Amino acid sequence: MLDRVAATPLYRQIELQLRDAILAGRLRPGAALPGIRAFARELGVAAITVITAYDQLAAEGFLDPRPGRGTLVSADLAAMQRDAGRRRARPRGGTAAGRVGPDGTAGDTVRRPALPAVNARGPVTPFFTDGWPIVRFDFRTGATRLDVFPNRIWERCIQAAWRDLAMGHGSATSYLEPEGDALLRRELAAYLARSRAAHADEGQLVITAGAQGALAIAARVWLREGRRLAVEDPGSPYLQRTFRAQGVGLEHVPVDDRGLPVDRLPGDVAAVMVTPSWQYPSGGTMPIARRLQLLDWAAERSALVIEDDCDSELRYEGHSLPSLQGLDQDGRVLYVGTFSKVLYPGLRTGYAIVPQPAVGPYVAQLEAAARGPGAIEQRALARFIADGQFERHLGRLRAAFAERQAALVEALERELGRVVSAAAAPGGSHLVVRIEDGRMTATELARRAIPHDVAIEPLAGSAHHPIPDREFLMHYGRLRPDEIRAGVERLARAAADRPRRAIA
Amino acid sequence: MLDRVAATPLYRQIELQLRDAILAGRLRPGAALPGIRAFARELGVAAITVITAYDQLAAEGFLDPRPGRGTLVSADLAAMQRDAGRRRARPRGGTAAGRVGPDGTAGDTVRRPALPAVNARGPVTPFFTDGWPIVRFDFRTGATRLDVFPNRIWERCIQAAWRDLAMGHGSATSYLEPEGDALLRRELAAYLARSRAAHADEGQLVITAGAQGALAIAARVWLREGRRLAVEDPGSPYLQRTFRAQGVGLEHVPVDDRGLPVDRLPGDVAAVMVTPSWQYPSGGTMPIARRLQLLDWAAERSALVIEDDCDSELRYEGHSLPSLQGLDQDGRVLYVGTFSKVLYPGLRTGYAIVPQPAVGPYVAQLEAAARGPGAIEQRALARFIADGQFERHLGRLRAAFAERQAALVEALERELGRVVSAAAAPGGSHLVVRIEDGRMTATELARRAIPHDVAIEPLAGSAHHPIPDREFLMHYGRLRPDEIRAGVERLARAAADRPRRAIA
Numbered sequence A, B: 001m002l003d004r005v006a007a008t009p010l011y012r013q014i015e016l017q018l019r020d021a022i023l024a025g026r027l028r029p030g031a032a033l034p035g036i037r038a039f040a041r042e043l044g045v046a047a048i049t050v051i052t053a054y055d056q057l058a059a060e061g062f063l064d065p066r067p068g069r070g071t072l073v074s075a076d077l078a079a080m081q082r083d084a085g086r087r088r089a090r091p092r093g094g095t096a097a098g099r100v101g102p103d104g105t106a107g108d109t110v111r112r113p114a115l116p117a118v119n120a121r122g123p124v125t126p127f128f129t130d131g132w133p134i135v136r137f138d139f140r141t142g143a144t145r146l147d148v149f150p151n152r153i154w155e156r157c158i159q160a161a162w163r164d165l166a167m168g169h170g171s172a173t174s175y176l177e178p179e180g181d182a183l184l185r186r187e188l189a190a191y192l193a194r195s196r197a198a199h200a201d202e203g204q205l206v207i208t209a210g211a212q213g214a215l216a217i218a219a220r221v222w223l224r225e226g227r228r229l230a231v232e233d234p235g236s237p238y239l240q241r242t243f244r245a246q247g248v249g250l251e252h253v254p255v256d257d258r259g260l261p262v263d264r265l266p267g268d269v270a271a272v273m274v275t276p277s278w279q280y281p282s283g284g285t286m287p288i289a290r291r292l293q294l295l296d297w298a299a300e301r302s303a304l305v306i307e308d309d310c311d312s313e314l315r316y317e318g319h320s321l322p323s324l325q326g327l328d329q330d331g332r333v334l335y336v337g338t339f340s341k342v343l344y345p346g347l348r349t350g351y352a353i354v355p356q357p358a359v360g361p362y363v364a365q366l367e368a369a370a371r372g373p374g375a376i377e378q379r380a381l382a383r384f385i386a387d388g389q390f391e392r393h394l395g396r397l398r399a400a401f402a403e404r405q406a407a408l409v410e411a412l413e414r415e416l417g418r419v420v421s422a423a424a425a426p427g428g429s430h431l432v433v434r435i436e437d438g439r440m441t442a443t444e445l446a447r448r449a450i451p452h453d454v455a456i457e458p459l460a461g462s463a464h465h466p467i468p469d470r471e472f473l474m475h476y477g478r479l480r481p482d483e484i485r486a487g488v489e490r491l492a493r494a495a496a497d498r499p500r501r502a503i504a
Helices: A012-024 A036-043 A047-059 A075-081 A151-166 A182-196 A210-222 A239-244 A287-303 A358-371 A375-385 A389-416 A441-450 A480-495 B008-021 B035-042 B045-058 B075-081 B151-166 B182-196 B210-222 B237-245 B288-301 B356-369 B375-386 B389-418 B442-452 B481-496
Strands: A065-066 A072-074 A206-209 A228-233 A248-255 A271-276 A303-306 A333-338 A351-355 A431-434 A471-475 B063-065 B070-073 B205-208 B228-233 B248-254 B267-275 B304-310 B335-338 B350-353 B430-437 B471-475
Touching: A012 A047, A036 A047, A036 B045, A036 B151, A047 A065, A072 A075, A151 A375, A151 A389, A151 B151, A182 A206, A182 A333, A206 A210, A206 A358, A210 A239, A210 A271, A210 A303, A210 A351, A210 A358, A210 B008, A210 B356, A239 A248, A271 A287, A271 A431, A271 B182, A271 B335, A271 B356, A287 A303, A303 B205, A303 B210, A333 B350, A351 B430, A358 B210, A358 B237, A375 A389, A375 B267, A375 B375, A389 A431, A389 A480, A441 A471, A441 A480, A471 B356, A471 B430, B008 B045, B035 B248, B045 B063, B070 B075, B075 B237, B151 B375, B151 B389, B182 B205, B182 B375, B182 B389, B205 B210, B210 B304, B210 B350, B228 B237, B237 B248, B248 B350, B267 B288, B375 B389, B442 B471, B442 B481
Parallel strands: A228 A248, A228 A271, A271 A303, A303 A333, B228 B248, B228 B267, B267 B304, B304 B335
Antiparallel strands: A065 A072, A206 A351, A333 A351, A431 A471, B063 B070, B205 B350, B335 B350, B430 B471
């Protein structure tokens, strides 16, 4: 019965076998177990081995030790014996055997009624997310590569951050800073004030689990009880999904080349989310007149404006455009940014500047459910910004992205000049390319490109209202100039392929 | 007008001054700006300086460059001029001046209507959280210290994790793993199977932003639309708050010494949250008979059982009790755990084993809004577990905590034996202490202790239904045995203080 060469200790084997016998009903409630010494002799083990097993089972409520009367199987288990046939003890212990499924014993009737119905709202399926193919030349948005990144410097920041925290100078050992690492908030506030002209009071700045984390909290603070949100169309399916998953109804407002047309906003929305610095994904900047019009619209309706400023730092010409939030005098803009696009997505760190009167409820929500990233990464970022490394990195990133974009525009002109057109843009991490040859849709080209090891992203995948399927996005965050050129060569071959016919 | 020694470049000074003049209405829409060369001469700067400033303002929509006709202030701004008096341009640039508030100019009428009404549900105020006093001997729950922690080993794990990720062998550079780092999920699944006897299929295991993150998602997946959740009373105010912040109604069921009495569960709840391995905060284990009764109850009602297993690993005697989830054959237990208590809270990393049919919606919610912690920390944890360091650390932690608890029990007996009683418990990170002297409440003692540099936590602060204010919690995660002894000496002095009278 006992396996003396197994890794599982003997007391544990005894315990598991008794447990299984009780769960299976072979040992009945109230039954007396063998005395410790007698049982130990019978099994050929030391008395302490049996005692250890009995103690553990008593702690779990299987056994009921009665001083002077020995050890009984717990009488409380009587009720459970009625259903004994339905439940199966399963092998447990130090091996993967603990994970086996139903044992399939004949005659078992396993009840499996449903759990409370699941709320399946939320997921959307942007183009290719469903079975995202792995390709060598990946021009889809949504990831980056660390080839333009100061690896060594970041590694030192992480190391220093951990030492800070391990020495007790920080928040690692405490739950008490839901709004984020104090040093990071100070450094980031100063950065946002100088680079984004934002009103970045430290007391209003919170660190979140990416931009999505910041938006999820906004949904709970402002958009409960059937309130609706206006969003740009096309817009980011990822950020829109964040609201949808929280049950927020969306109104999709088609953008023009100056962003969201304020006079087309529906009357019944409580908030609007915009990307004024660089419209995602179509590109373009919201000019000052429209910004002021948007703030007036919000003031008239007591509405909230959510400024998604995620792409603002990737402006190659001049400096970054000032934020909308910095123009606002009335505290009606929630400013949201992220480090995912300019550092790396795995950092999962974003931030929000919260209008003053809502700071309390916003932080309460953050504390209740959606705290920001880990202490080490927050502190490392604080050091990275404080040392000037962040702005140095942004400079290198802008230069690299400008070079990549130029390589992309040039390659498209050379390889596909008769089929597509693309105008260089002064910022962002992707280009919008337009198919001028009316015989092929962007979706068709994307489909043809996959066998050539190239992935592109049709713009229509980011649109709610149907738009002509003529444009696609080419993200260059993941590819070097030589790779971009090679990818475009292959894309040109894909475009020249004869359309494949469906086989009936 | 231009400051030639300022850090702000000249083109930027020109740009800011023009911007302010336009926003303030001193330069009107349609007005022509000076020609570039003339303006440059006037200012004593190079032409390129003026060009740079004009280009930036044109990109923002302030200026309208007309080839051959010079540069005009944008005519689109006419509408905005109506409100010009109300808005103030504010100083901007490289200094803190960018953060100044309303400028207070006489005659301004600043409209400040409300934003959409804020949802202020959610926050609770556990004892002392509101103005948490800093004391030297802090016995309150909710934080730990890193003195029992393999600092050097963890540092190496972090370093190795970053190198893994920087080399591209991981998820840092991608958004594509909402359920968490694959290596961590594999290691953690094996650990939970061997140590918690859980059915820990990797496909059902997700990494979350702490236990709170896991519960927030559960609320959205299962507890929408007015569904109610039963919780233990007393219970964790922090975890209850997570549900309340999501709008979930709670039913508080008073526990007895075997945890939640299943026959007292109300009929109208869709789910119940329990701490069967070690009731938080009262202590005690739910025996096997009641566990089976709870699973039967859930099966009959198609209800969800949430197993909060957060304190299970801190069992000093025998091995950890097997999880409730491991007993369940029907997939109706959501198992939730955290590393915050056994490593450090700043890690903000928890996990859940999700019932199979709900994995899709659960991960969709995770992806939409509440992804887990950063890539570095996830990968470092994976290495920490894989190398056996996690289990080694748990062993040291259990030994340290047992020693601390013994020191605490002994000190209480010696210093306060006539006033309080405390029985040693076989696990957890705090002791429940009972005041036997009926003349003093636990809240009164907590209040008296603060001037003696000691903080304790009345149990009543974790209770929903009123309970006698006779018990308090003493957490020993933050204090070494010598500190525990010194803290108890001071607590004894506090107990001997005459009650302070309120001064009228």
